[in-house]
Amino acid sequence: MMFITVMAFNNFHGDKPLKLGGIIKLVKEPDNKHDTEAIACEMRYFGKIGYVANSTNTVIKGCMSSGRVFDKITDEYYAKIKFITGSTVIAKILSADEFIKEIENPESDVHYLSENPSKIDIEYIKNHYIPDDENDES
Incomplete structure (x- = not known):
């Protein structure tokens, strides 16, 4: 499994976007x-709620930094929130399946x-998204 740390902005008023099981869209900003x-997340x-952490000071132990994930994902990718502490989130990068x-x-x-969304191509996902065997616990 590939986990990332998301550093969310703190300026949310009213409803907060961070919820367990929530889907985050990951967008590369080269x-x-x-x-x-x-x-960006x-x-x-x-x-936009924040960014994938990319510093040894912000990446939670056991998570991958933005730099380590950048070349493993397409320009638009998705993750699911698994843990929340304040404005810091640990999310699991979704496998193709x-x-x-x-x-x-x-x-x-x-x-x-x-x-x-009407043009989401399942074959493209199978060929360009992380296969389950690369995203499983080892």
């Missing part, structure tokens, strides 16, 4: 002026976060 391996209703299950669920936030 033109980010602060970090060329930046990965977006959630339904809230838009897990993402396909999310697509098959009409209530999944994936349908609202995808740039073009």
Whole structure:
């Protein structure tokens, strides 16, 4: 399993986007002026909520940094929130099979976060998303 630390912004008012099981869209930002391996995190209703941590001071032990994940994912990828402490989140990067299950669920936030949900190509996912055997515990 591949876990990431998400450093969420603290400026949420009213409803908070962070909930266990919530889907996070990961968006690469190679033109980010602060970090060329930046990965933004977006959630339904809230838009950008923060970034995948990329510093030894912010990455929680057992999680992968943005730099380690950057070349393993496509420009648009997805993760699921597993743990929350304040504005810090640990999320599991979805495998191809897990993402396909999310697509098959009409209530999944994936349908609202995808740039073009009607054109999600299952074969593309199988060929470009992390296979289950690379995302399993070893």
